Amino acid sequence: MRGFGNKLERLLAIIEKEWLQVFRDPSALLVAFALPLIMLFIFGYGLSLDADHVKVGVALEDRSPTARALWIAFDATPYLSPIFYADRGSAERALTDGEVRAILVASSDFSQQFESGIAPTVQLITDGSETNLSLIIEAYAQGVYARFLSNQGYERGISTSNLASRINVETQMRYNVSRLTRNSITPGSIVLILAMIGSLLTTLVVAREWERGTMEATLSTSVGKFEMIVGKLTPYFLLGLAAACICALVSRYVFGVPFRGSIFAYVLTSSIFLISATSQGLLISTVCRSQTLSSQIALLSSFLPNYIFSGVLFEIDAMPAPIRALTYAFPARYYTVCLQTIFMAGDVWPLLLRMASYIGLIALVFITAMIVKTPTRLE
Amino acid sequence: MIRFVETRKVFPGSESPALDGISAAVKPGRITGLVGPDGAGKTTALRLVAGLLTPTSGRIEVFGYDATRQTREVRAILGYMPQKFGLYEDLTVMENLNLYAKLRNLPRAQRRAQFDKLLEFTDLGRFQKRLARRLSGGMKQKLGLACALVTTPKLLLLDEPGVGVDPLSRRELWKMVRELTTSETVVLWSTSYLDEAELCDETLLFNNGKLLFAGAPSELSKRMKGRVFRVRGYDPARKRSEFARLSQEREVVDVLIQGDALRVSFRSTLSSAEVMRRYFPGLAVEEASPCFEDGFVDALVAKASEAKSPSALPVAQAPPESGSGGAALRAFDSSEVVVEARKMTKRFGSFTAASEIEFSIRRGEIFGLLGPNGAGKSTSFKMLCGLLKPTSGDGFVAGVSLRKSSGEARKRLGYMAQKFSLYGNLSVRQNLDFYGGVYGLSPRERRDGIDRALVEYDLTRYADERAELLPLGYKQRLALASATLHSPEALFLDEPTSGVDPVARREFWRRVVAFAAQGVAILVTTHFMDEAEYCDQIALILDGRKIAQGAPDAIKASAKRCETDSPTLEDAFIQLIERERSRTR
Amino acid sequence: MFFESCVRALMLARKELMSIATNRLALVSLFIPPIMQLIIFSFAISQEVTNARIVALNLDVGAEGESLMKAFNVRPIFREVLRVGSYRELDEALENQRALAGIVIPQDFSRSLLDPKGTATVQITLDGRRANASGILGGYISQIVSAHKVEATAEVSTRGLATRRWFNPNLVARTGFLPGLACIVMTSVAMIASAPLISRERETGTFDQLVVSPFSPTEIVFGKALAGLFLSSVAAAFALSIIVFGFKIPLKGPLWLFIASTELYLTSIVSIGLFISAMSTTEQQSTLGMFLFLPPAIMLSGFATPVENMPQILQSLTVINTVRWELVVLKGLLIRGSSTASILPNLVPLTAIAIVCVTAARVMFKRRME
DSSP states (O other), X not given: OHHHHHHHHHHHHHHHHHHHHHHHOHHHHIIXXXXXXXXHHIIIIIOOSXXXXXXXXXXXXXXXXXXXXXXXXXXXXXXXXXXXXXXXHHHHHHHHTTSOSEEEEEOTTHHHHHHHTOSOOEEEEEETTSHHHHHHHHHHHHHHHHHHHHHTTOOSOSOHHHHHOOEEEXXXXXXXTTOOHHHHHHHHHHHHHHHHHHHHHHHHHHHHHHHHTHHHHHHTTTOOHHXXXXXXXXXXXXXXXXXXXXXXXXXXXXXXXXXXXXXXXXXXXXXXXXXXXXXXXXXXXXXXXXXXXXXXXXXXXXXXXXXXXXXXXXXXXXXXXXXXXXXXXXXXXXHHHHHHIIIIIOOOHXXXXXXXXXXXXXXXXXXXXXXXXXXXXXX | OEEEEEEEEOOTTOSSOXXXXXXXXXXXXXXXXXXXXXXXXXXXXXXHHTTSSOOSEEEEEETTEETTTTHHHHHHTEEEEOTTTTOOTTSBHHHHHHHHHHHTTOOHHHHHXXXXXXXXXXXXXXXXXXXXXXXXHHHHHHHHHHHHTTTXXXXXXXXXXXXXXXXXXHHHHHHHHHHHOOTTOEEEEEESOHHHHHHSSEEEEEETTEEEEEEOHHHHHHTTTTSEEEEEOOOHHHHHHHHHHHHHOTTEEEEEEETTEEEEEESSOOOHHHHHHHTOTTSEEEEOOOOHHHHHHHHHHHHHHHHTOGGGOGGGSOOOSXXXXXXXXXXXXXXXXXXXXXXXXXXXXXXXXXXXXXXXXXXXXXXXXXXXXXXXXXXXXXXXXXXXXXXXXXEEXXXXXXXXXXXXXXXXXXXXXXXXXXXXXXXXXXXXXXXXXXTTOOHHHHHHHHHHHHHHTTOGGGTTSBGGGSOHHHHHHHHHHHHHTTOOSEEEEESTXXXXXXXXXXXXXXXXXXXXXXXXXXXXXOSOHHHHTTOSEEEEEETTEEEEEEOHHHHHHHTOSSTTOXXXXXXXXXXXXXXXXXXXO | XXXXXXXXXXXXXXXXXXXXXXXXXXXXXXXXXHHHHHHHHHHHOOOSOOXXXXXXXXXOOSSHHHHHHHTTOOTTTEEEEEEESSHXXXXXXXXXXXXXXXEEEOTTHHHHHHSTTOOEEEEEEEEGGGHHHHHHHHHHHHHHHHHTTOOTTSOOOSOOEEEEEESXXXXXXXXXXXXXXXXXXXXXXXXXXXXXXXHHHHHHTHHHHHHHTTOOHHHHHHHHHHHHHHHHXXXXXXXXXXXXXXXXXXXXXXXXXXXXXXXXXXXXXXXXXXXXXXXXXXXXXXXXXXXXXXXXXXXXXXXXXXXXXXXXXXXXXXXXXXXXXXXXXXHIIIIIOOOHHHHHHHHHHHHHHHHHHHHHHHHHHHHHHO
């Protein structure tokens, strides 16, 4: 019992020390609180897959009333901002030079052809280098064009398939009736934020002690692996949790993302994820023993992989099989599912528990590696 | 008590063992010094005792426990102060104490009393809330010791606690250790300061991983009886050439400059009359009482000539014929002032770090800047070499103002920093090449200069080795070689021998003296009083002001309390400081 | 005088390069991970929806429902159609993300279709948690459903909108993202190579030695910038060769413009890195500065989501984002074949940022000396 009391005292002493150090070093607080807010702001406001005011060049070689009506139709939609070009050549140049994302060409015989109804009369050329945007523009343009046709008195529109179908489709988007991509991106951004700050905060802590020579002094006391690992993880875990709570509040009250699950589920899954993220950072730090190297590894291993493999902006299902297999090793992938579910769907426990147990498994691997790698001696 | 039994430690990747089958016993109630040059195995021995390393073979018993297998038990009775003091710089004094008290499980009830006692001893009571980062070197060292002593351990291990700390603080440290330990405590104190070793009750002398001597320090000095002499009456101009000549003399083990005199020790016992007849006709020779250092150097030299290992030989090695350019002694005008400080003042906010510092250094002169940590010595030094801009006043190097054309002035000086500012991942040759290029040497001049430096500094076999892998003494040589490749008119040395062992220090000073002989003006800061003896002039800085300046012997004389008193430079240093402090208070 | 300055700056640059070159670990960790990331991510990146799992509840008693189910055997869009027997199971499958979309074929499906005038209704439920993916999938499903049982008798309008895609006709995501990935690779290397350059010398204590030698602050900043520029140019050469030769995306613009604009871009990033470095007192701080700069700069560059989708405030903020301008240049030269005249204006902000940051680094550097 006495031994355990001593252990506990040492553990608390290390936690207290790390905690004090965090508050003495403004840079750690900057990482814990400023970085999440900046990133959340960028994600919430800056990253949107819904296009808005996309510049589309409209080459009107024909000046007939019909052509003017076409211009007006495109000018009326908030999604597209048409820019006028007098001829096809200049519009094409604008597309090549990246000034517009697509061009709409009505050739000089536009109205004549249109009236006769022989051939497709308007051409849309999109910039294929912006793949996602291309698809979105095509869809918008089709819609605008259909409206234009109906205004011109041609009830039957554009899509040959829609034309004669006898099957109606009723589409409903569950959990997200207004179909806002922001609602799914914002929870996803919390994943990236916590992955980054979780590993960043802890990447330097052990390497720093080696470089400053305090590790030797600590090792010479009775401190064991347990106190060393838990003592170093706890403060940064708590900071991460605080950041997670701030993120949730900002998402809910600033970005208006619904929060349908329970706080308990949020804290639980976030805790497990943070344990994995902080122990990943601590492991890097323990193995590297050098601040430069471990920060390089942390930067390379936390931002881009989580950005791409979390499934927030890029579709995991569409990746080639070997890379899809690789994504299973990233806890971010599971945590994204958890957060999107908690925010938008509610506490779907079977799903949450399954995902949380995957994250837990990965965390366990990190922790085991750390137990092996944490020194009790200098060699 | 501690018993080393055939302890051997070989680090992976290294051929020679760090500790080579050591057997020794350390008794409680006394301070045992681990003494030896760098890389002798002192730190390795301490770390083995603390269970921080495991021996390759053999074992260590600590109070009956096996240091390797029963690490937990050993650490429970251990107080350990590693080389950089092991303090958390961003915690306050009190927080550091508290942390170590808890990590060592000092019962809560005893904490208050123990802290009070330690704070009183360390005189840190006033600074409880100060961050460790903001403490001076001496205060950090005391705090480090307090943290190690927080539980009154039965085993106290101190790894070079005196490095980079002024003599005043070192004296206080000794007092603390003496008074805060009991007759049960085993104290192992590693040091490369031999005056410190002399204060120990017992010493273990290491070299190259081997135990050369174990016993009371006086035993080692006793061996030197009748072999050490002081020679006076030199014409100041000849003193240095004599010093260079004697260093090469076969029968001479060691020679030191002590103010106006030379101190020479011989391989065998001689009478002073014989010494005078054979070596110093016409000069005053008196037998000096041998000290630990004489015995130490003798032991190392004897061992080295027996083993014929080149690395331990530097003492017997020839000093450089010339430091740079390969030119023979040049004639120079020794009245010409090369470096000059004119009323240099530096203020940081409301705090005046240096106030109206004034002095000048002539060609061929060695000028020492002394003072306790944080007294303004390094501020003055930094202003003179262009690292800090003075708030008022100006400094001149070779007549060029540092204020007006700092770049031009900097071209004419060579600078060697405390930490031997080398690029660790560049090779010796690449380091030299870089500094040569920076100072505008042509590729040809660089090539020749580097080739010469490699030979002169005996760095040839390390030429393509990464600088960080060199032994400390060689790093120091490389730093000096880099700083002088461009034949500067002035050489600035900032605690150039901090942490370097006595053998390497001797060799270093021989080179410095050779530079002075060629007409280079040298400014040096140091904590070693024996090094201050090499200087022609020393200035003592305290609280940002110069409180004394003069030749070492004159400074010593000024500190005399009575006719018969013959204070050492260290005594004089401490006395002058205390006198000054009592006057200002 | 000027010549001497140049020599000193060159000496410093050479020293930085040698110290990287002699350290194999540093060399490897500087180049290999970013290049690996380029290759892996170029395969990983895709915003299209394929291999999706859907869940279907067929309540239809007739044969038409079954025939519609068969229509979903479209690879590679669908990987698996999970059949369930009740609404509850369908909901559960959706809830637990075993499927991205659910389809319900009503009981009267066949009967409605048997009636020549009748229309049937199919319900699609999408998982709004993945709004973008499920939205796109919903589009595919409704197309398939609508196309089912189309009778070609109706009048087919020729007044349609003919769509074409230039530069990347099949909308291969990789083609669109490769310039961005290459840009990220060279940006990371430029940043990692330059951000510690000054702060590391401070930490190892060689800074004083440098200041005491005849270097002027300008020479130090230029020498360091030169080293950073060289290292990142090597990375850029690797990354861009992989794109042009490995992924066969031909360079459409003039080579000189391609090289000049890349170097200018790298200069701007290196100067930002040096500015961060000059501001920092420790290596840790410069690392942190790197972290505060890189992710936002990449996210706001138009790499994953277009700049024009951002709110006006952020769009104006991206004016100072060098990554954004480089992305326009790279896409223009590599994919679209933009004209020189249209590329040049993008280089103005790059130049301005480089000049401002180098000057700021020099000022910070000088201030830290006092």
